[in-house]
Amino acid sequence: MNIRTIFTFLVGLAIIVAAATWCYCAHSAATSPTIRMKVTAYCPCKKCCGKWADGITASGAKAQGKLIAAPKEIPFGTWINVPGYGWAEVKDRGGSIKRNRLDVFFESHQEALEWGVKYLEIEQ
Ligand SMILES: [Zn+2]
Numbered sequence: 001m002n003i004r005t006i007f008t009f010l011v012g013l014a015i016i017v018a019a020a021t022w023c024y025c026a027h028s029a030a031t032s033p034t035i036r037m038k039v040t041a042y043c044p045c046k047k048c049c050g051k052w053a054d055g056i057t058a059s060g061a062k063a064q065g066k067l068i069a070a071p072k073e074i075p076f077g078t079w080i081n082v083p084g085y086g087w088a089e090v091k092d093r094g095g096s097i098k099r100n101r102l103d104v105f106f107e108s109h110q111e112a113l114e115w116g117v118k119y120l121e122i123e124q
Contacts, residue, residue, distance in 0.1 A: 036100070037101065
């Protein structure tokens with residue numbers, strides 16, 4: 001190896017390190033933004049769902065366990081981390097669930113009432 005080869009190698013290494021660092025920063029910046037959303041809760045009862053109180057979500061999945069009703073911009077199958085509720089899959093829609101609104105599902109009306117209305121920072 002002569003000096004020229006070593007120099008070329010070092011420059012190449014520097015470019016790789018710089019590129020990797022840039023990629024890492026760009027990636028972490030892209031995953032951190034949050035959006036403030038109004039999060040309400042519901043259960044499968046008539047009070048919450050009216051004529052839709054059949055225990056079946058808009059996606060066709062059974063209304064049970066943890067799930068989220070989200071605006072149509074968020075596709076079914078998207079996982080969202082709702083602080084205080086946890087990770088859950090978007091499986092439902094709602095007439096009033098539009099822009100920056102989410103509805104988290106509880107199996108009992110009491111739990112839905114206790115949740116109330118929260119304004120939360122949701123990770124994108
Ligand atoms: Zn209810």
